[in-house]
Amino acid sequence: MNRVAVTGLGVVSSIGTGIDRYTAGLRAGRSGARPISVFDTDGFANDIGCEVTDFDPARWITAQPVEDLGRAARFSVAAARMAVDDAGLDQDGLRSGRGMVCLGTTDGGGDAGERIAEHVVRGTGIPAHLPRRVPAASIPVAVARELGLSDVDISTVATACAAGNYALGNAYDAIASGDVDFALCGGADAMCRMTFTGFYRLGAVDPERCRPFDVGRQGILTGEGAGVLVLEPLEKAVARGARIYAEVLGYGLNCDARHPVAPDQDSVAACMWLALDDAGVTPDQVDLISAHGTGTKANDTTECGAIRDVFGAAPPRTVSVKSMLGHTMGAASALSAIACAVAIREGFIPPTINHTETDPACGIDCVPNVAVEADLRVVQNNALAFGGDNAVVLFGRPT
Amino acid sequence: MTGVLITAWSALTPFGHGRAAFADGVLRGVPAKPVSTKDDWAEADARVVPDFDIVEQLGRKGTSSMDRTSALAIATLRELVADAGGAVEIDARTGVVLGTTSGSNRTQFEFTRDSLTRRKPYLVNPAQMPFALMNSAAAQCAMWHGLTGPNSTVAAGRNAGPSVLRYASRLLRTGRASGVFAGAVEEHSGARELLEPGGVLGEASVLLFMQTGEPGNRPALAEVVALDTRLGEPRRALAGCLEHVLSGLAVDEVWGIASTAADPELSEVEREATGEVLGPRVETVVRPGLLVGDTGAASGVLGVAALLAAAEADTAARGRLAVATSVDRDGTAGAVVLRLTGSPHELRGEG
CATH class of the missing domain: 3.40.47.10 (Thiolase/Chalcone synthase)
Known part of the structure; x- marks a missing residue:
């Protein structure tokens, strides 16, 4: 392979x-x-x-x-x-x-x-x-x-x-x-x-x-x-001496099979596990999550709940580039994936902008408003869709 | 060697509901009769799935805003499972891969119309929104039948046959799915008439059940041997696909061809390209597009189903190859090669 x-x-x-x-x-x-x-x-x-x-x-x-x-x-x-x-x-x-x-x-x-x-x-x-x-x-x-x-x-x-x-x-x-x-x-x-x-x-x-x-x-x-x-x-x-931004380590796909629009926390967590297992990565090795992070009440609470289910009470920093780009629909997880690759290559975490006070129900460090320098080895890119179609991709620093 | 197998199929087509109705229609070779259709968008003669009322088929719960594409897919999947008996094994990693052109055009058009004509532009039916998205049919199949594996929608127009089979085969070969309901749906509506002017449109929903395995060990109808898609001048693109998928295979092993286009020009492209690569002597040629009309994304997978139906009726097919071709107006072309392994019913009888 x-x-x-x-x-x-x-x-x-x-x-x-x-x-x-x-x-x-x-x-x-x-x-x-x-x-x-x-x-x-x-x-x-x-x-x-x-x-x-x-x-x-x-x-x-x-x-x-x-x-x-x-x-x-x-x-x-x-x-x-x-x-x-x-x-x-x-x-x-x-x-x-x-x-x-x-x-x-x-x-x-x-x-x-x-x-x-x-x-x-x-x-x-x-x-x-x-x-x-x-x-x-x-x-x-x-x-x-x-x-x-x-x-x-x-x-x-x-x-x-x-x-x-x-x-x-x-x-x-x-x-x-x-x-x-x-x-x-x-x-x-x-x-x-x-x-x-x-x-x-x-x-x-x-x-x-x-x-x-x-x-x-x-x-x-x-x-x-x-x-x-x-x-x-x-x-x-x-x-060929190409510049390598990142390596794709693996991914996971699943379907909630429950509700046309509401995401399912257990199923989203299961999708993250599928991706982590496929990539051969354990949760403690993940340095950053680029979340689906739409900014709706339901998505952010459910997604962060799933993140805590997988990563424990102190999950990796979790950002949403949708705060800057809006929800670009079919482009969203691609633009987010590109942000992951850039973050790994350039050594910084893009911020979650427009942030005043983190919702306790989310309970994550969303890197509010200002980018931070960071040495990133493994980054996770989340995507959820209407219909319960989940997809999570893991990127790693090239070694 | 472990291959990708087709173990069961079903379809809802202008010939009626279920596998037997379509098989019978293909074997008789008499085109389904077009009926007059009329909605808010267009009036046209078309070949539609008969007697398919969503609420009658699926009941009232969850169906009040449902698009016809999703309903056809749900009903086809139900039909397939009921018909196939033990040939379908469902577990937590069973997935769905459905082909489409652009989802339910009717639902999208109605939603837009409501926004443009109601007192306020936002007074639309919010429950309709998920059904306007292209992934609705696949997601609804998962919801109705409890399928939690990969759930993908592949938009490939008339090349959805090879595209869906390739995507599904990849999920199976990589172990991401334990089994896949793979197929395609194209509903008929006035909205689609506006998008596809000229020619008689058809309506169909067709699903295969696919799994990996060794043909001898698992009851199977066929093994997916090779497939390819190309873009370019249509006849050259299709001939290129055929040369590629048949390389290393003996042409006289080919028992049957399915040419899937309904459009006379595209049908001619298929005839020329298959003639060029396979010669004129293939025993069985099925042209489901000429029987059921232009079923868009469903046409390619219907070609596969038509070959399986014809093979079941002809013992000379067993162990030999069948080829389904497809071309779209956008310049994409594709071909799928199957090895026909015989019907699971017979295999079960022998076992």
Whole structure:
């Protein structure tokens, strides 16, 4: 079995595009929150989300008509190209190998779908390019097409808010077992009205800012973006002198099989155990947890309860990058995974921002507001989804 | 060597509910009759799963906001378990892998419409939200049937066949799942008519039960021998897949082919690519897409099911290979090779 290295990172996010700006944003505790502009928020009492505002698709998409691609696909193509460049891989080399593009998404091309629905409701014609953007598989297909990849395992894992970690796990197995030579994996989503409206209706959107683990937390902010990681066999990465951010140590997947939206503490804990066992790591060896940490009452209490069940009364520091990025849905655990890789490589812990007072029911050290320097050997990345789909990935410092 | 086996299957299709109805329809080779459909989004003739009312099928509890995709998947899984008897072993690591194109379009469209037309944009039905997400069907299968293993939704449009089988095989080979209900669902709705204009749409839900094991030791219908997907000019991409999956195998071992497209252009691509790589002499060719309409993500797995159904009726199939191909308009193509091991009923009889 191959060991698996993370050698390239690409990011489109509300706190910065490109790995350098993203890293700077994580270190500074930047907030991506701003008024939503991509859909009409008229009639809602609040309109804050973490939107990507500085994105120029034409800079990244040159091998296909930009118009054919939905917003999440555009983000993904950009993030994938950045990740390939960051890994120091050339496209000709990629084309000659057996590759994988595996991306997670919650809504896929749902933003195009809701525009089609709106055209019907308003009695206006449906523009011809919109239906093409709807299938979720259009996201990794756009990436593969842009990079000129043909002999490629293209997978879209549509496992809602845990999709990024699901995609990472699939890519990890594909590299570890030798099915593919390299994998571009991660996740992407575009802001959409449906997600905002749904969480708003559930009373789970914070009117101002996302404050995970805080006594005053009121819910998520919806966000968007894409995160792509290049995975390759560790041995090959070492042989070609690649910069190795981190090693993927293992992962775990399970399903609560209980409730459509409420997470189950025992099942989340069981998923962490699956990941720890798969990675051959004991809880005391974990230095940091990048939590799912949505900022809803239910998620944070349940997730922290599960963390204490596994790690005991004094768990490792547990942060939520959603405090900065909002909930980027299918991109969330991919962007969080990238934060883990950066944290290991750069030796710091990204903070949980917007923090005033930790909820005693959470009972964790969330590294409030200010990043801290830290020597990190093993980092855990949590993801939970509606439907009870849990996925936990473990990263280690390359040795 | 330990391989990935298909030990049981079932389907809800325009031919009716369950394995026998689909097998019978495939063997007779007469297309299911399109019916007139009409909802708030479109009016069209389509081949839908007959007599499928969600509440009638599943009762009232938990179904008032449920999408048709989830309901079809839950019912198919129930049907499979009831039909397969001992061929399905469920434990805490039994998983679900379901293919889709973009989930329940109807549910998504209705949710958006409510937000746009009601007195306040947030006066939507909150219970509908989880059913609008693409992972709803897989998650609902887990909830209804108590399946706590890996629960994945693979969006791959008409290439969901090879994509789902590959993903499920990987979970099994790595030991992350002890068994997997692997398949795909595509509901019919006016919303989907808007997204897939032209051609007669179909509706189907199809599930296989997959486990690892040695073909001789475990009652199995088939072993997954090889699979591949590619992106590019469709005929070349599919021919490339076929060459790859059949390398090292003798072409005269191939007993049957399933061409899964419903669209005449895509069907022609499959005919040309299989002709190029396999020659004209394969004994059995099934084209479920021509019988049940364009079932989108379900079409590829239905191809596998159609091969299993045809093999069960033909003793010449036993021990030989069957190939299911798929192509989508997005330029992705795929192929799955199975070795047909015979029916579990017969194997049990021999044992």
